[in-house]
Amino acid sequence: MPDGQDAILRKVADGSIALLPLGVEDGPRIRELMRQYSDLPMDLAGAALVRVAERENIRQFFTIDRQDFSVYRLHGRVRPVILP
Numbered sequence: 001m002p003d004g005q006d007a008i009l010r011k012v013a014d015g016s017i018a019l020l021p022l023g024v025e026d027g028p029r030i031r032e033l034m035r036q037y038s039d040l041p042m043d044l045a046g047a048a049l050v051r052v053a054e055r056e057n058i059r060q061f062f063t064i065d066r067q068d069f070s071v072y073r074l075h076g077r078v079r080p081v082i083l084p
Contacts (some may be wrong), residue, residue, distance in 0.1 A: 026052075026055065029054070032066060033050055034047045036076075040071065046065070048070070048074070048082075049061065049063075050072050050074065059078070060081045061080050061083065063082060070082060
């Protein structure tokens with residue numbers, strides 16, 4: 001396992017990072033997002049992150065996928081802040 005992934009999993013284990021659940025009710029919006037951004041294309045992981053951000057009112061993303069996430073809009077209009 002790469003060191004970066006291991007470090008993230010350690011932070012999950014110690015409570016520094018929380019994993020937010022997806023439910024059945026998130027499915028329709030995830031599918032909608034994947035259709036909306038099909039020209040990129042948006043994958044399931046990206047759509048799930050955007051959906052959880054919309055649902056939880058999160059505006060900051062930690063990602064190395066700056067190119068795609070710079071295009072995504074929360075609720076169709078709000079540009080997320082991309083970290084680092």
